[in-house]
Amino acid sequence: EAGVAQSPRYKIIEKRQSVAFWCNPISGHATLYWYQQILGQGPKLLIQFQNNGVVDDSQLPKDRFSAERLKGVDSTLKIQPAKLEDSAVYLCASSLSSNQPQHFGDGTRLSIL
């Protein structure tokens, strides 16, 4: 089966600019996750969707980050405006249901200048 697809793989922007990441989960996976992985740390959950509804966004910096999952399939994560501390790898994961193992994409590496 095809894995979780993410694009772009790399993005370089200046601070205060905006950026968007795209994720296409494994077909049929109801649950989708966005993680932020700062260099030298483990992934940190930003937001979790069950179909097209948000289950958990408690760690999403809502003043600058937003995410949506229209039609319960693809998802986009946006940062506006970006700050230097947003430099990280943004990982998307999906699972068949909320209590099944998560499958990860290769991530988008974001560098803020």
Place this chain on the structure above:
Amino acid sequence: AQSVTQPDIHITVSEGASLELRCNYSYGATPYLFWYVQSPGQGLQLLLKYFSGDTLVQGIKGFEAEFKRSQSSFNLRKPSVHWSDAAEYFCAVGALTGFQKLVFGTGTRLLVSP
């Protein structure tokens, strides 16, 4: 809230030698436990998981892990390391009920020497 500690930031093992990576978790109920591996520039790949039952779980690539409730540990082992095992390893704990929320440790980087 759950938490995970991986006390070793780096470990160097000779090729062919055995490996044990440590993981300690904190969670008030029975946890889901996972080990993931991450190669440079790639996402995380699931090695193995523990939900319930047999406390010794087998995973892919010859890895195994043992859940010890009394020690709150879930250490990863491999009897003979290959050079291709060099990567970052993450332990994660999730809640057993409700919507799964994984909390990851900070990772252990495995270096394999010839």
